[in-house]
Amino acid sequence: MPTINPQINFNGNAEEAFTFYQSVFGGEFVNIIRFKDLEGQGFPVAESEKNKLMNIALRIGPNFLLGNDVPESMGKTNENENRSKISVTAENKEEAIRIFDGLSSGGQIEVPLEEGPGGTYFSMFRDKYGIEWMVTFDPDAKR
Numbered sequence: 001m002p003t004i005n006p007q008i009n010f011n012g013n014a015e016e017a018f019t020f021y022q023s024v025f026g027g028e029f030v031n032i033i034r035f036k037d038l039e040g041q042g043f044p045v046a047e048s049e050k051n052k053l054m055n056i057a058l059r060i061g062p063n064f065l066l067g068n069d070v071p072e073s074m075g076k077t078n079e080n081e082n083r084s085k086i087s088v089t090a091e092n093k094e095e096a097i098r099i100f101d102g103l104s105s106g107g108q109i110e111v112p113l114e115e116g117p118g119g120t121y122f123s124m125f126r127d128k129y130g131i132e133w134m135v136t137f138d139p140d141a142k143r
Contacts, residue, residue: 004063005057005063005064005065005066006065006066006086007066007067007068008065008066008067008068008086008131009067009068009069009070009077010053010067010068010069010070010077010129011069011070011076011077012052012069013069013129014052014053014056014067014068014069015053015056016129017067017129017131018053018056018058018065018067020127020128020129021058021065021103022058023102024098024099024102024103025058025060025065025099026060027058027059027060027061028058028059029056029057029058029059030057030058030059030064031055031056031057032053032055032056032057033053033054033055033056034050034051034052034053034054035049035050035051035052035053035054035069035071036050036051037054038054046071046072046073048072049069049071049072052069052071053067053068053069054068054069055067055068056068065086084132085124085132085133085134086131086132086133086134087133087134087136088133088134088135088136089136089137089138089141090121090135090136090137091137092137093119093121093137093139095137096113096121096123096135096136096137097113097121099135100113100123100125100135103125103127103133103135104123104125104127104133105128106127106128107125107126107127107128108125108126109123109124109125110124110125110126111123111124111125113135118138118139118140119139120136120137120138120139121135121136121137121138122134122135122136123135123136
């Protein structure tokens with residue numbers, strides 16, 4: 001079975017966002033590359049871009065959440081577009097509540113986390129960085 005690791009683009013605040021995501025999910029950063037790390041002949045980096053992230057990976061269980069800052073020379077990422085949603089399936093109700101409460105803090109809730117049929121939980125929201133998330137829990141799901 002393939003592994004899916006979402007990649008998110010940011011306008012210069014990837015490090016701040018990923019520190020926030022780490023505070024919600026835990027996990028460890030396994031790859032942080034700044035644009036200055038790649039600078040050299042043939043790949044000049046503007047002073048304003050040197051400390052921005054070319055790549056960051058946060059290990060969450062067996063998966064990774066990946067991100068980067070988009071260099072100003074490539075234009076801005078539209079933070080209000082539908083960049084697709086990242087779906088998180090919690091192992092239990094308490095974890096679903098913790099993740100929802102953490103990620104939705106300061107964001108815009110589209111569907112609040114509420115109990116549905118058979119003890120399922122579902123929510124949909126945009127976090128304070130404009131990333132869209134869905135958090136679900138199904139007590140009958142096979143793990």
